[in-house]
Amino acid sequence: MITHIVFFKLKDGSRENVAHTAEVLRNMEGKIDQLKYIEVGVDVLHTERSFHIALVTKFESMADLEAYQVHPVHQEVIKHMAQVRESAVSVDYES
Template identity: 45%
Template structure:
């Protein structure tokens, strides 16, 4: 199992923007065959260290993650759509 975690900090973390990004991330479910599990979470603590939204994705193997990373749906319908909303992101892959 290969796990890919991303934390997102939005430029303007309004409820509307957070909801839009959350919905866009969730749209990957069922649209990318390599993606075996997708969890999307919105921060509730809102501390100085907090990021606004996080995802946990799981794949059978690293190669499947690499295919997902360049998948047309992921690139065109997710990355490009949420990109303008992002201030920063961090990843962890294992």
């Protein structure tokens, strides 16, 4: 398995904007065959070093992760995230 984790800091950290963006991410569930697991978490601490949203996804292989990256549903999410994110960091590892 490949685990892909991304943390997002949004330009607008309002409760409404964070909730909407989290829903955009969750909306990928069941729409991309290669996506075996998805979890979207919203930060509850709201500290200076906090990111607003965490995305955890799992794939059977690197090939599946690569297919996810170019999938049309994910490409639409990328467009949304490009508009709303201030920054993002990620890590990918074998699990």
